[in-house]
Amino acid sequence: MKAIVLLGHHVNDRLIRLGYITRFLIQILLQSGTCLLRPRLVLREIYFIGVQSLIIILVSGMFIGLVLGLQMYDTLQRFGSGEGVGTVVALALVRELGPVLSALLFASRAGTAVTAEIGLMKATEQLSAMEMMAIEPIARVIAPRFWAGIISLPLLTSMFNVMGITGGYLVAVPLLGVDEGIFWSNMQSSVDFSNDVLNGAIKSVVFAVAVILIAVFEGYNSPPTAEGVSNSTTRAVVTSSLSILALDFVLTAFMFRGI
Amino acid sequence: MNRTIMDIWVGIFVAIGIAATVFISLRVANLLSSTSAATYQVHAEFNNIGGLKVRAPVKSAGVLVGRVTDISLDTVTYMALVTMDLEQQYSFSIDTSASILTSGLLGEQYVGLEIGGEEQKLQQNDKIMLTSSAMVLESLISEFMFNKAGESK
Amino acid sequence: MPDNNLIEIQNVSFSYDQRPILKKINLVVPRGKVVAIMGGSGCGKTTLLRLIGGQLKSSGGSVKVDGEAVETLNNDQLIRMRRKMGMLFQHGALFTDLSVYENIAFQMREHTNLEEEIIHDLVMMKLHAVGLQGASQLMPSELSGGMARRVALARAIALDPMLIMYDEPFAGLDPISLSVVGELIRKLNDALGATSIVVTHDVQESLKIVDYIYMVSEGVVVAEGTADAIRSSEMPFVHQFVWGEADGPVPFHYPSRDYADTLLGRIQ
Numbered sequence A: 001m002k003a004i005v006l007l008g009h010h011v012n013d014r015l016i017r018l019g020y021i022t023r024f025l026i027q028i029l030l031q032s033g034t035c036l037l038r039p040r041l042v043l044r045e046i047y048f049i050g051v052q053s054l055i056i057i058l059v060s061g062m063f064i065g066l067v068l069g070l071q072m073y074d075t076l077q078r079f080g081s082g083e084g085v086g087t088v089v090a091l092a093l094v095r096e097l098g099p100v101l102s103a104l105l106f107a108s109r110a111g112t113a114v115t116a117e118i119g120l121m122k123a124t125e126q127l128s129a130m131e132m133m134a135i136e137p138i139a140r141v142i143a144p145r146f147w148a149g150i151i152s153l154p155l156l157t158s159m160f161n162v163m164g165i166t167g168g169y170l171v172a173v174p175l176l177g178v179d180e181g182i183f184w185s186n187m188q189s190s191v192d193f194s195n196d197v198l199n200g201a202i203k204s205v206v207f208a209v210a211v212i213l214i215a216v217f218e219g220y221n222s223p224p225t226a227e228g229v230s231n232s233t234t235r236a237v238v239t240s241s242l243s244i245l246a247l248d249f250v251l252t253a254f255m256f257r258g259i
Numbered sequence B: 001m002n003r004t005i006m007d008i009w010v011g012i013f014v015a016i017g018i019a020a021t022v023f024i025s026l027r028v029a030n031l032l033s034s035t036s037a038a039t040y041q042v043h044a045e046f047n048n049i050g051g052l053k054v055r056a057p058v059k060s061a062g063v064l065v066g067r068v069t070d071i072s073l074d075t076v077t078y079m080a081l082v083t084m085d086l087e088q089q090y091s092f093s094i095d096t097s098a099s100i101l102t103s104g105l106l107g108e109q110y111v112g113l114e115i116g117g118e119e120q121k122l123q124q125n126d127k128i129m130l131t132s133s134a135m136v137l138e139s140l141i142s143e144f145m146f147n148k149a150g151e152s153k
Numbered sequence C: 001m002p003d004n005n006l007i008e009i010q011n012v013s014f015s016y017d018q019r020p021i022l023k024k025i026n027l028v029v030p031r032g033k034v035v036a037i038m039g040g041s042g043c044g045k046t047t048l049l050r051l052i053g054g055q056l057k058s059s060g061g062s063v064k065v066d067g068e069a070v071e072t073l074n075n076d077q078l079i080r081m082r083r084k085m086g087m088l089f090q091h092g093a094l095f096t097d098l099s100v101y102e103n104i105a106f107q108m109r110e111h112t113n114l115e116e117e118i119i120h121d122l123v124m125m126k127l128h129a130v131g132l133q134g135a136s137q138l139m140p141s142e143l144s145g146g147m148a149r150r151v152a153l154a155r156a157i158a159l160d161p162m163l164i165m166y167d168e169p170f171a172g173l174d175p176i177s178l179s180v181v182g183e184l185i186r187k188l189n190d191a192l193g194a195t196s197i198v199v200t201h202d203v204q205e206s207l208k209i210v211d212y213i214y215m216v217s218e219g220v221v222v223a224e225g226t227a228d229a230i231r232s233s234e235m236p237f238v239h240q241f242v243w244g245e246a247d248g249p250v251p252f253h254y255p256s257r258d259y260a261d262t263l264l265g266r267i268q
Helices: A002-030 A033-037 A039-049 A051-078 A082-123 A126-132 A137-175 A180-190 A193-220 A226-255 B003-028 B031-035 B137-152 C045-052 C075-082 C100-111 C116-129 C145-156 C175-192 C203-209 C227-231 C236-243 C259-263
Strands: B039-046 B057-060 B063-074 B079-087 B097-102 B109-114 B126-128 B130-132 C005-016 C019-030 C034-038 C060-065 C085-088 C163-167 C195-200 C212-217 C220-225
Touching: A002 A137, A002 A193, A033 A039, A033 A137, A039 A051, A039 A082, A039 A137, A039 B003, A051 A082, A051 A137, A051 B003, A082 A126, A082 A137, A082 A180, A082 A193, A082 A226, A082 B003, A126 A137, A126 C085, A137 A180, A137 A193, A137 B003, A180 B003, A193 A226, A193 B003, B039 B063, B039 B097, B039 B130, C005 C045, C005 C195, C019 C034, C019 C045, C019 C060, C019 C195, C019 C212, C019 C220, C034 C045, C034 C175, C034 C203, C045 C060, C045 C163, C045 C195, C085 C145, C100 C116, C100 C145, C116 C145, C116 C175, C145 C175, C163 C175, C175 C195, C175 C203, C195 C203, C203 C227, C203 C236, C212 C227, C212 C236, C220 C227, C220 C236, C227 C236
Parallel strands: B039 B126, B057 B109, B097 B130, C034 C195, C034 C212, C085 C163, C163 C195
Antiparallel strands: B039 B079, B057 B063, B063 B079, B097 B109, C005 C019, C005 C060, C212 C220
């Protein structure tokens, strides 16, 4: 009996949170006019959210590509199709690894920074002060970060993919001796624009909305204490990582069912 | 943080991002060469298509000339109805034959077109009349075994 | 002038999670005066400011600012109302990602279309008024507590508000900064022709500068009067508060069971 009550309580809690976060999203969308009128606000946040995530994304992308190239070549070689390494690396990156890993890295690099920053602004009454100055914090603080995240993550994902494919290329062609022409042509003949590239891009946009929405939501609703902010930051990473993986499964099931 | 430096960085960031997207679209997915050509649609009925899939290549003399766009079962004749898009720049005679072939022993299956002798060309929504089905490895082997068994009698 | 009181608070109640904070409190703030609201920690002083600013809504009674009842205003009207108010938050609440200059220019940029040169002159005037013209390019993290408070003060008066609210302006300041801030509150109020509300529990400093004092305890006004009247008040609570005595009507001990009983283990 106790277990059922506990379960019900948890489910209720999650649903209520989901409701809050949806309402928050609607509020952000309604108050995005300021961002359109003053793109500089968004630009500033792209610097802090996007540009500052550049290094981690580029380096991780390169290493993922290198490792993927090595492992895939090793396995494919057993079936005598080592030349397919370009195809496998490109498909894996463009369809799955690129969007998912970039989003996870983005959540831990940029998402936490956003949550902590907004949480601190709340704890030090900066948001209240803004409200008292007749400036809506959602329009001035939250919405620019939200849009900057949505612009940044898909771009970062593209960069991650390119670095990964370059990594795969470096392993396959100079190191393992796969023919360069075959590497690219195999890849080109099996990677499709709308099925693979476009679907990957859609994924990364969806992940961007999820990650940045959770980040700003947790920051905006964090208790105004040091402990509250740190808890919110942790929760933002955990929640957004899990949402990325769950959303990825759902999206993949829809997108690649018939192929 | 100086505004100009920030602007420059954001500019570089967006430029790299767009360049990466273009690279993936063109170099990896080969967007230009795969969709730029106009196509026309033809159909063909096969007894058995084996493992043919949507988006499998259509080749003639080994050159890629189009792709399979749809596969369905004709419920009147109970044959497989394969629809393919052929590139406009390649035209085929009306008595072209289509067969389902395999690249390599275990590779992917594709549709091979072999040109006939008629003057008239295939048009949009025409049907290829001459078809030969996929070689299904299992039936080949069982046929072979059966023949062997017959010989040894 | 329609009436002499800028703020009229009548029978206002407010509770937080069913814990009553304010119980039918009444007070008025006349125009042009500096009024202090005093009381122990957690007696609802800050809540009172938030009610006036419209950040919280009372559960009963009316809060009138400049003749308008705050709780009946819609969002746009509230925004217009707030533009006539300046507020100094407990710890300054400076925007940490903006320089001192930008902090003060913030409202001018958001709410007006002034030329950059005019904004520059206005910001420098405000900074000069608090004596920090030389610190305009510093970031908030580079300021001492007293300086940060003065910058926040300059920011609160950036748009020449008719009402300035101070939430614990003296908290955590050294004695020198304390009197600097105290004097600034008085001077700025008179120079701008504004009205000020100072929420504080720093008795000695505020008695020096304010015109009128409300003592709040347990959600109601328990005493009011001018500085002299409060100083010489015979009311036990006021006396305890003003002279900072440890025990009195406000007991030293949190309500508890009998001490001897607890120690002897007669009750758990």
